Amino acid sequence: MFNKILIANRGEIACRVAATAKRLGIGSVAVYSDADAKAKHVAVCDEAVHVGGSAAGESYLRIERIIDAALKTGAQAIHPGYGFLSENEDFARACDKAGLVFIGPPVEAISAMGSKAAAKALMQSASVPLVPGYHGDDQDPALLQKEADRIGYPVLLKASAGGGGKGMRVVEKSADFAAALVSCKREAASSFGNDRVLIEKYLLRPRHVEVQVFADKHGGAVYLFDRDCSVQRRHQKVLEEAPAPGLTGEVRRAMGEAAVAAARAVNYVGAGTVEFIMTHDGQFYFMEMNTRLQVEHPVTEMVTRLDLVEWQLKVAAGEPLPLTQQELKVEGHAIEARIYAENPSRGFLPSTGTLKHLRLPQAVEFTLEDNVRIDSGVREGDTITPFYDPMIAKLIVHGRDRADALARMARALRECEVVGPHTNVEFLQRIVASEPFSQGDLDTGLIERHHDTLFAPSTVPQKQALALACAALLTREGGEAHGNSPWDALSHWRMAGGYAQDLNWRAIDTDETLQAVFTRDSTQGNAEGKRLELLGENLRFDWSHADEPHTFSVLLDETLIKGRVFIDGDVFHVFYQGASLAFEWQNLMAHAADAEHEGRLTAPMPGKIIAVLVETGASVEKGAPLLVMEAMKMEHTIVAPTTGTVGEILFSVGDQVADGAQLLTMEASRA
Template identity: 85%
Template structure:
């Protein structure tokens, strides 16, 4: 076993690897960029070295910096995590040249599987079933269009060197192919430095099922069963589970054996994942092999009770696989939810900002034998930046069977609280409790097919939520819940008699304004005879602090309500009954709301870079016409015309960096006829 390992990554996977190193008594070395100087992965490792600027291209992707850090600290091996340099054959080769063990497969295996087109040709020779498509070397647009037209639409364009959903486009008809190809190639070049693409027949309602494989340097290879990763947005996984539901023993075994055959075909060593696409009749086809540990590896760990990072370290150090195929067993069912800083209602655009409040279910990080596990690379107070993946945490649950795991996941998601960036927590809960997911009716189009249900307006009861906000506000302004002296009260104590206080609220995210009237009819100074008039009802009202920070217990009418309120300035974030609402107190004496949002104002949905300007000043465009393309977190976002009109001044050029909310261009909207 190694004495010291450098982890060439960041975030939750760096923390994950460091945890296993610590358990095994192996020293860990972190690397960090300017943006990550105070990051969690830096804190949990034994040593840390700075490797460059905030952008990944200036730090985590600089091979010479990573190698130099490993050598400077005396590390014997490098764990690449996933993403960044994990599947980069030049990096693996540089490690080998420097005398460092690359904790991953041989360079030749990375090379063989690094090109999707070459990998498919290799798999065909190994008798692994393939989806019909074009995997050739020719990249002339006319040739690619001809191939797509010949196989029939819809087709799927994929970056040959891609992964993680980047550089993928579904093309529904021939007329859309040319523009989709340009966009796909542009994103592929940006994400992977290679704009080559392949084309596959787009299968209707397919499932995405993958198999975890492991091989050692002694010729042993096993599969650690399967995972279903069908629930996706933007071709990126959202929920994963193990084992994949609804597979027969015969199909499960055939997929596992095909995955091992794929690994053996490239003389694989270490952890890898063979991804298959599966039709409704149980037929499966090879998609690609990821030559690294996957984001979703925890569900496999939870059902097998095995630490896959430990297996990686042991195999890389020359040990044989700890178990043979017949010794591997599955116990129970595990589900993983990826909690992202993103806005599902805005096309899952990544969201940035400081995690002002972060509360996750009680769990032990990287625990392999519990019911709830949290893998996270951030803490309360950390900032989600535009430089890296916006993941906040992976929430993993384990149950005795799938129904038990579903219940545990639904409950765990209700316990998650985030204030700062937008998140997908409520959206994840809706999927987990939805009829198709609960029934195991899974395919990659689940989110799109059930869009109206999954994106319906929230139905959180406003009366109890606003009552909790009122309790928090009255506590802050007047000290009622603290039992302080009336002489210390800031706003509404009177020497004698009662008083009435109007509390003006706005529901954040809408234009709804709500008036709550708090009345205290008492001449004794005691906390009795309180009332709250809300939504046309006048109810008796009282409150007290709960047994933990931000917790309140409200008595409203004959109901006792428990919830939590995190106060951020004049915005009161209420977490109640597993959902959240935010109310802004309209403090009329302190400020007025900013109402600057003019028609025709086109703004950046998030920080990023302008990569294409598609119109010129003076152009007359129709509603929905593409105007400008931004890139953020290696994903493209097209800004379209909100209405028909004339383009005025274009405020940014290709290559310019823009901030969240920056006005990109001016447009004179054509008056409605």
């Protein structure tokens, strides 16, 4: 076994690999960029080496710097994690040339599976089922159009060297093909340095089911069962679970054996994931093989109670697989939710900013034994930057069956609290509680098909949340919750009689103005004399501040409610029964926000301008594309909010723009 390894990655996967290395007594070396100098993965590793600038291309993708860091620190092997260089054959080859063990498959296997088109041909020769499509070398646009027409719409355009949802487009009809091809090739070239695409028949309501495989250097190969990863947005997974619900034993075994056949076809070694697309009648087709560990590997670990990183290290060190196929078994059910800094209501745009408050469920990091697990690469006070994937944490639960796991996930999500960037936590709660997911009616279009339900106007308990905000404000401003002594009440104390205090609020999410009036009659008892006029109701009102930070209990008439309030300046973030609401206290020092300028179009997030599609003075219709931004490896098209004339274009192709920056101006047409 190795004495020291270098982890050529960042974030939660680097922390996860380091945890296994520490348990096994193996030294770990982190690498970090300028933006990650104080990152969690740097802190948890035994050593750390700076490898360059904040952008991945200046640091984590610099092969020579990674190799040099490993050699200088005396590491014997490099674990690539996932993403970045994990499926880069040049990197694997460079490790071998430098005398370092690459903790992953052979170069030839990476090469064979790195091209989706070549992989499809190889799988066909190995009798692995394939979706009808075109995987040829000829990339002439006219030929590609002809092939798409032959296959029949809808078709799926996919970057041949891609993954993670990048460089993918669903084309519904022939007339849309040419524009989709240009966009797909551009994103593929930007993300992977290769604009080659393949075309596949787009199956309606398919499931995405994948199989975890492992192989050693002694001819051993096994499958560690299946995972369902159907719940996706933008072709990227949101919720994963193991085992995949609803599969018959026959289908499960056939899919596992097909995955092992795929691995054997390329003389695979190490951990790999064979991804299948499946119809509801049980037919499955090979999509691709990811020659690395997957983001969702923890659900497999939870149901097998096996540490897959430990298996990776043992296999890379030349040991045989720890267990045979007959010895492997599944215990219970596991579900993983990816908690992202993103805004679901704005098309899941990534959100940046400092994690001012971060409270996750009581869980054990990287455990195999507990029922709730957290894999995270950030801590409270860290910043989600535009340079990398905006994941905050992976929340994984294990139950005795799927129903038990669903209940644990719902409870755990209600305990998540994040202040800073937008998150998808409440959206995840809605999916988990939705009928199709809870009933196991899964397919890759679940989110789009149930859009109206999943994105319905929020029915959060505003009255209770606002009462908790009032309690927190009164505690902060006047000490009311600390006792009956006048010396504890730092404001509004009277020798006799009572007083009234206006508490004016602005709801952050809706920009709605809300008013509450707190009154206290000191001639009455402490509790009896307090009332709150709130949202048209006059209620008896009392509260207490628990010893636990941010925790309040509030009495509204005869109803006792409990919640948590995190205060950030004059903004009060309330967490109550799984809902998150923010209210800004309108004190005398508050200033009104500047009104938006008519015709102003702004950047939805930090990024780079990659295409300007109009000229100054151009007349455009509402919805017409104006320019294209690239941010976090995704393209975002800025469209005209109304019919009008383009004014000044403020940025050029290649320019970096900040979140909220004005990109161009428009003058709306007058009716």
